[in-house]
Amino acid sequence: MALTGRATAAQAAAVPAAGPIATGAHVPALVIGTGYGGSVAALRLAQAGVDVHMIEMGMAWDTPGSDGKIFCSTLNPDQRSYWLRTTTKQPLNYFLGFPIDKSISRYTGILDAEEFSGITVYQGRGVGGGSLVNGGMAVTPKRENFSTVLPSVNADEMYNTYYPRANAGLGVGTIDPAWFESTAWYQYARVGRKHAQRSGFPFVFVPDVYDWDYMKQEAAGTATKSALAGEILYGNNYGKKSLQKTYIAQATATGKVTISPLHKVTSVAPAAGGGYTVVIEQINTNGDTTATKTVTADKVFFAAGSVGTSKLLVKLKATGALPNLNGEVGKGWGDNGNVMCGRANHLWDPTGAQQATIPCGGIDNWTAGGAFAEVAPLPIGFETFASFYLSITNNPNRAQFSWNAATGKVDLNWQTVWKQPSITMAKTIFDKINTTEGTIYRTDLFGVYKIWNDQLTYHPLGGAVLNKATDNYGRLTGYPGLYVIDGSLIPGNTSVNPFVTITALAERNIEKIIATDL
Ligand code: FAE
8 A cells, every 4th residue: 555756856747637527527436626635535446446536626736837847935926826816925924023925916826825704724725735835744643642633533443554554655754863963954943952852841853745865965955955945835846745746646647537627616416317416617727717517426525625625515505405414514623723933042042044944843742731833944044043833732612614695605703812722832832941041932923013823724624523524434424425535524633733644534434435335
């Protein structure tokens, strides 16, 4: 089952050009979305002999722009950066108290900053989903925390079989400890470690899907820079083993998987002759609908991500397309407790002008304080004397998606004040470090005199929770042949970065579905 993949530009080209789906088509298995859940489903179904069509609202990301690169850098975002926006919406949106967002052309860019009333949810858009934009941090939760992550799932099976399978399939690796100690590119992380340890917190190395050997070559000047050139949030041109280079490359290599990028599923309903009727809008790079297609599928896998799947299911239940979905649909949504902050270091404690974009370590205070803090980079090319952190916290608040008939949209009832428990938990780490070091919080990174970025998440989870909205393997209640297989199955928190758990759960569920339902 192991998939490997060295991250080279040539491999990205291994993903074949997608043939767009035609109206009237009939497909045995239709997968909505090409992130972690969708890619696992497509590969394993194809290996079992099933023809699969994947529908993806974002672009293929296989063609260079006028600068010769597929993706733009965080230092110079252009139209490729954001999904249908005319101004960037950078997570770190101020510097020295000044706003740093800029105008861009409206385009089907790679990162969606989707705004709900109390929170902005960042998501990847394109073939590969979140794997295109994320930091690649590939963390398996500690086993003692698993019963709260997925209470209805057998931990032995996950830790013996599905987590190892997911880690192999994703190509997870760890930084060479000797190189970490010596390279200028991780000075910021060594400073983060020093400050953590001086306050008595364990610093743990975090595995990643970035090709660490490639990064060494970047540092040596023998390979084109990516992680060492500010690339991350809007895609990595080299080095990162996104799903395009692992699961999706393997899936398309079977010859049984076709992908339609710039196609968005808007409806799924039972078809008269069995199976399901799926309505799909083809869009152009302005986001305008250029064609509406109707196809049928024997089986449909919802893998549009926590937000995408939840929005679809809530709408389809409320508008009568799938009225028998149960009352759990839309519930149990959490933000994985994400909260960001920065600390101001002393002038004798610089974090370095050179910073690799790929985080490689974190501060673990989960058991005592409910927080796990990634030591994150500020790769802006000059010394900032700042340490920057994205904390994952044990925030208990959960929100619900609901259909708003007046606007014809799905709302999420998260409130910004619900981040307060996350701030309290993150402070168990950073108040102590500030006291030990005699330092203070940065107040200039997220607004004017604003310490915490409490208005976003990178880690949406839940909305179609396993064993509640679905059975214990993701089968949607009331509709044989409809499945959920993405982050919406996970009830709001994974205690660490989520994609390894999403992948492992998808591996577990698709194995059962292939064995019993096909
Ligand atoms: P996801 O990867 O979001 O894929 C869903 C796909 O469905 C997307 O490609 C959508 O465009 C597509 N889609 C949505 N609606 C439709 C529709 N109606 N029709 C057709 N297509 C549709 O879902 N996690 C980690 O574990 N480690 C990290 O270091 C990390 N860093 C992150 C950094 C950033 C900036 C962001 C945004 C996320 C990060 N994450 C990280 C989270 C991780 O990427 C996320 O949990 C997974 O991508 C979710 O996987 P899913 O399969 O649920």
